[in-house]
Amino acid sequence: MSAPAVTTPAAPRRAASESPLALELRDVHTYYGHIHALKGVSLNVQHGEIVTLIGANGAGKTTTLRTISGVLHPRQGEVLLQGDRIDKLAPHQIVLRGVCQSPEGRRIFSRMTVRENLEMGAFARRDAGAIAADFDRVLALFPRLKERLAQKGGTLSGGEQQMLAIGRALMSSPRVLLLDEPSMGLAPMLVETIFTTIVEINRQGVTVLLVEQNALMALNVASRGYVLETGRIVLGGPAQELQRNEQVQKSYLGIE
Amino acid sequence: MSAAATTSKARQNPAFGLRRNGQTPDGVVRNAVLVTFIIFLALYPIIDRGLGLQKMGxxxxxxxxxxxxxxxxxxxxxxxxxxxxxxxxxxxxxxxxxxxxxxxxxxxxxxxxxxxxxxxxxxxxxxxxxxxxxxxxxxxxxxxxxxxxxxxxxxxxxxxxxxxxxxxxxxxxxxxxxxxxxxxxxxxxxxxxxxxxxxxxxxxxxxxxxxxxxxxxxxxxxxxxxxxxxxxxxxxxxxxxxxxxxxxxxxxxxxxxxxxxxxxxxxxxxxxxxxxxxxxxxxxxxIVLAMVILGGIGNTWGVIFGGAVLGFYDRILTSDATSWLRGIGAAVDLPVISSVLKEIDLTNFKFGIFGAALVILMLTRPEGLFPNRARALEMKGEAGPEAGDAITTEERTAAGARA
Structure with missing residues (x-):
């Protein structure tokens, strides 16, 4: 992969106070071959915030997350983590810098047990003691997983798989957690459980960028939000303001 | 890690544990076969000489x-x-x-x-x-x-x-x-x-x-x-x-x-x-890929076994079986069969027989003879019956709560 620019994988994690912004995208253009998927996306996430990115199918939400996590590289623009550019780094280097993604569609390792899945989450880390502590923390957040530690990931229900996917991402001890559609395909009850847990994770000091189609739930838990339409940010602001915005109500909240 | 995991699993669901924890008749048999196989390999030259097999070549x-x-x-x-x-x-x-x-x-x-x-x-x-x-x-x-x-x-x-x-x-x-x-x-x-x-x-x-x-x-x-x-x-x-x-x-x-x-x-x-x-x-x-597939992709012991079986077939069995068949042909002395058997050369059909056997194996046991556990699940399709149960129960509870 093309990541020669910055090659210190285990760069020291900086104190949260150094830059007010945990994450910032400046005029990011991302392409899939010739398809111009992101047409100048700029957004930022402050330390300790939950920020949500809402939008319809194909608006570029997942592309934005992939650009942040290094799976895709922007052709133009910058991605900054605590003020440092990360847009030329490989995905594993970005994980080492404290950004972890819970991918769309969960993508847990279905043939590994729940415990093995969580251990894979800590793959990039070497601090055994802290990993054990995080393991307990994740199980405290998701008691359901504790009951199923020896069970194969693929035998879990959809909700449990989502818990596992988030738990696995937390095992990398991220400072910025990227969540891609955590409510997808879940019963409303479970969606509520998941969102309550996201708020709890955030309260424990993890900055969250939440991509959602379920705009109602997302704007309820987020402090700020952005609306993405065909690769462009068309609206942004405090979550409550967005909830009152007529256009948002009509397009994303189903209020006529 | 997996030892602890297996025991807790066994406690929760005895039927599930029985298949897995290695202390079952199944597991004992498997370990016994494995040990016998290793001893056999280690002593093979002596066995070969003792029995006059003449297969050391x-x-x-x-x-x-x-x-x-x-x-x-x-x-x-x-x-x-x-x-x-x-x-x-x-x-x-x-x-x-x-x-x-x-x-x-x-x-x-x-x-x-x-x-x-x-x-x-x-x-x-x-x-x-x-x-x-x-x-x-x-x-x-x-x-x-x-x-x-x-x-x-x-x-x-x-x-x-x-x-x-x-x-x-x-x-x-x-x-x-x-x-x-x-x-x-x-x-x-x-x-x-x-x-x-x-x-x-x-x-x-x-x-x-x-x-x-x-x-x-x-x-x-x-x-x-x-x-x-x-x-x-x-x-x-x-x-x-x-x-x-x-x-x-x-x-x-x-x-x-x-x-x-x-x-x-x-x-x-x-x-x-x-x-x-x-x-x-x-x-x-x-042939090497077939050894891997035959024994069970991902399982080291399965692959060793697959290698031994296929190697035996490839280098020993076909030529030996040919001489057996010729011997039978000479001994029985039947009009048509004998002349066919005397002329037969199985080494010419090596790949044909092998191919047919591989097709049968893939149809009946696609995960190989001794599959890696994870890989076997992969081949049979994801979740077992318990997953279906879990989903339906959960969905039912959720639906009930909504109503």
């Missing part, structure tokens, strides 16, 4: 192919990268040994070394070529990767064939260095080269190399890199999101997988004392 070759299968299992079984050109690394290992030890080598005037040094170097040279094959195929998956590796497997013997000034082309290279072993000769203990016909010494040399390989592969499978391979095999994108360096992990799979066939190739060349490019054609890649 074929058995070292079977062991070499089993080592090949173990190496290919790293690439295909652990990392999930389908490689159809594995014979190329076998050839590279063999020619490396020939270049470094044979007097017919173009390097002979400048540099010659003994067999063991050549064997270790062929390990690294094959690993290097593993990286050379791996690097351009990093972005390829599944079928596309298979095609590129297939091409690689065809190109390497062809290059060897055409680089006549160095490799002697179709005439092959001769007089390859022979390993020395501590043996007694004329009443004196010393390091002597293996006498060409002494298959027992070859057998134990290969057996030792094989045992070291098995140990190394076992440790690899349970190491950090082993876990990275399995994660990558299951879901590349998720593995990347976990902070696994996919480029490095893939290249290591190709390099380490290839290096074992480098070992095997150097021993092969030395044992035969002659190599030419025709020894490394596509059928070698196919």
């Amino acid at each position: 074929a058995v070292p070759g079977i062991l070499i192919f089993t080592i090949l299968a173990l190496g290919l299992n790293i690439v295909v079984g652990f990392a999930g990268l389908l490689d159809l050109g594995y014979a190329a690394f076998f050839a590279i290992g063999g020619y490396t040994a020939a270049f470094l030890t044979s007097p017919t080598s173009p390097l002979a005037p400048y540099f010659q070394t003994n067999f063991y040094v050549a064997m270790i170097l062929s390990f690294f040279v094959a690993a290097l070529f593993g990286v050379i094959l791996g690097a351009p195929t990093l972005r390829l998956r599944g079928d596309y990767l298979a095609i590129v590796t297939l091409a690689f497997g065809e190109i390497v013997p062809r290059v060897i064939l055409n680089l006549e000034q160095w490799t002697k082309g179709a005439r092959g290279m001769k007089a390859i260095g022979v390993p020395t072993l501590p043996t007694v000769q004329n009443g004196q203990v010393g390091l002597y080269e293996i006498y060409n016909q002494n298959q027992t010494e070859w057998y134990y040399l290969i057996f030792t190399v094989g045992a070291i390989s098995v140990f190394a592969i076992y440790r690899l499978a349970h190491s950090r890199i082993g876990r990275a391979w399995m994660a990558m095999r299951e879901d590349e994108l998720a593995a990347g999101a976990m902070g696994i360096n996919l480029v490095q992990t893939k290249l290591l799979a190709f390099a380490i997988g290839a290096s074992f066939s480098g070992f095997a190739g150097s021993i092969w060349a030395s044992m035969l004392q002659f190599i030419d490019p025709f020894q490394f054609d596509f059928s070698i890649s196919v």
Whole structure:
């Protein structure tokens, strides 16, 4: 992969106070071959915030997350983590810098047990003691997983798989957690459980960028939000303001 | 970790635990078979002599192919990268040994070394070529990767064939260095080269190399890199999101997988004392892949067993069965059958029978004879019955709560 620019994988994690912004995208253009998927996306996430990115199918939400996590590289623009550019780094280097993604569609390792899945989450880390502590923390957040530690990931229900996917991402001890559609395909009850847990994770000091189609739930838990339409940010602001915005109500909240 | 996991599982669901925790009749039988098999392998030359089997000529070759299968299992079984050109690394290992030890080598005037040094170097040279094959195929998956590796497997013997000034082309290279072993000769203990016909010494040399390989592969499978391979095999994108360096992990799979066939190739060349490019054609890649599939992709012991069974079939059974059938033909003396049986040569049908057996196996037991547990689940489709139950219960509760 093309990541020669910055090659210190285990760069020291900086104190949260150094830059007010945990994450910032400046005029990011991302392409899939010739398809111009992101047409100048700029957004930022402050330390300790939950920020949500809402939008319809194909608006570029997942592309934005992939650009942040290094799976895709922007052709133009910058991605900054605590003020440092990360847009030329490989995905594993970005994980080492404290950004972890819970991918769309969960993508847990279905043939590994729940415990093995969580251990894979800590793959990039070497601090055994802290990993054990995080393991307990994740199980405290998701008691359901504790009951199923020896069970194969693929035998879990959809909700449990989502818990596992988030738990696995937390095992990398991220400072910025990227969540891609955590409510997808879940019963409303479970969606509520998941969102309550996201708020709890955030309260424990993890900055969250939440991509959602379920705009109602997302704007309820987020402090700020952005609306993405065909690769462009068309609206942004405090979550409550967005909830009152007529256009948002009509397009994303189903209020006529 | 898995021991604790299994016990807690057993406590929750006895029926589930019974199948898994190794103390079951099933597990005992499996371990007993395994131990018997290892003892059999370790004592084979003695057994062979005792029973007058006279198969020592074929058995070292079977062991070499089993080592090949173990190496290919790293690439295909652990990392999930389908490689159809594995014979190329076998050839590279063999020619490396020939270049470094044979007097017919173009390097002979400048540099010659003994067999063991050549064997270790062929390990690294094959690993290097593993990286050379791996690097351009990093972005390829599944079928596309298979095609590129297939091409690689065809190109390497062809290059060897055409680089006549160095490799002697179709005439092959001769007089390859022979390993020395501590043996007694004329009443004196010393390091002597293996006498060409002494298959027992070859057998134990290969057996030792094989045992070291098995140990190394076992440790690899349970190491950090082993876990990275399995994660990558299951879901590349998720593995990347976990902070696994996919480029490095893939290249290591190709390099380490290839290096074992480098070992095997150097021993092969030395044992035969002659190599030419025709020894490394596509059928070698196919046989080795079939060994991996037959035994159970991803399971080291299954692959060893698959290698032994297929090697036995390929090198011993077909020719033996031919003489049995001819014997029967001569003995029964029936009008048509006898004349057919007397003429039969099963070695001509080797691949036909083998192909039919493989088709039957794939239809009845696609995960192989001794599957890796995770891989078996993969083949049979995801979740067992309990998953369906869990989903429906949960959905029902959720639906109930809503209503």
